[in-house]
Amino acid sequence: MKRLIFMGPPGAGKGTQAKIICDDYKIPQISTGDILRNAVKSGTEMGLKAQKFMEAGDLVPDSVVIGIIGERLREKDCSTGFLLDGFPRTIEQADALGKLLTELGIKLDSVINLAVPDADLVKRLLDRAIKEGRADDNEETIKNRLANYNSKTLPLLDYYRKKGSLREIDGLGSMQDIAAKIKKELG
Numbered sequence: 234m235k236r237l238i239f240m241g242p243p244g245a246g247k248g249t250q251a252k253i254i255c256d257d258y259k260i261p262q263i264s265t266g267d268i269l270r271n272a273v274k275s276g277t278e279m280g281l282k283a284q285k286f287m288e289a290g291d292l293v294p295d296s297v298v299i300g301i302i303g304e305r306l307r308e309k310d311c312s313t314g315f316l317l318d319g320f321p322r323t324i325e326q327a328d329a330l331g332k333l334l335t336e337l338g339i340k341l342d343s344v345i346n347l348a349v350p351d352a353d354l355v356k357r358l359l360d361r362a363i364k365e366g367r368a369d370d371n372e373e374t375i376k377n378r379l380a381n382y383n384s385k386t387l388p389l390l391d392y393y394r395k396k397g398s399l400r401e402i403d404g405l406g407s408m409q410d411i412a413a414k415i416k417k418e419l420g
């Protein structure tokens with residue numbers, strides 16, 4: 234049974250690797266970015282609230298994403314494990330997750346961090362903008378997302394390092410090589 238967190242800056246390839254690992258371990262991939270994008274698309278109240286933050290490359294308020302994860306982790310398919318992709322991104326979210334896990338009587342296995350230098354990230358994100366046309370993949374927004382990552386999310390590495398659950402993976406290389414490195418770490 235695997236209960237995992239995937240961390241890494243925007244453009245690190247988190248989503249791609251998360252999908253490979255979830256298929257392999259047969260666990261649900263819980264991406265707050267995907268859940269929020271779907272909410273925006275279907276025009277739900279949550280989507281309307283999140284949209285302006287996402288388009289600017291800002292983090293959606295903690296209360297919104299904490300609410301999403303609180304509901305999602307209680308669903309039945311999470312009883313055999315899960316992978317959190319893009320959550321937590323702030324210390325407040327990590328604290329809320331810790332409380333939730335205690336409430337549910339479960340523990341995390343590992344926190345995987347995919348490390349990629351900033352210069353490579355901007356290039357990858359601009360390439361993705363051309364291929365996928367995501368609304369938040371323009372140069373200005375990308376810079377803001379990276380700045381938010383560095384100021385708000387990066388401190389979480391130390392947070393999980395201190396708990397002894399952090400596994401650091403070099404995110405440069407082919408998709409297959411990186412997936413192999415992650416699987417080796419997870420055992």
Ligand code: ADP
Binds near residue numbers: 295320321
């Ligand atoms: P990326 O990692 O490339 O930024 P995501 O799909 O993970 O892409 O996230 C897209 C956007 O969704 C973020 O810029 C942010 O606005 C919002 N978002 C996703 N997850 C969170 C979260 N845990 N906390 C706050 N905002 C989030």
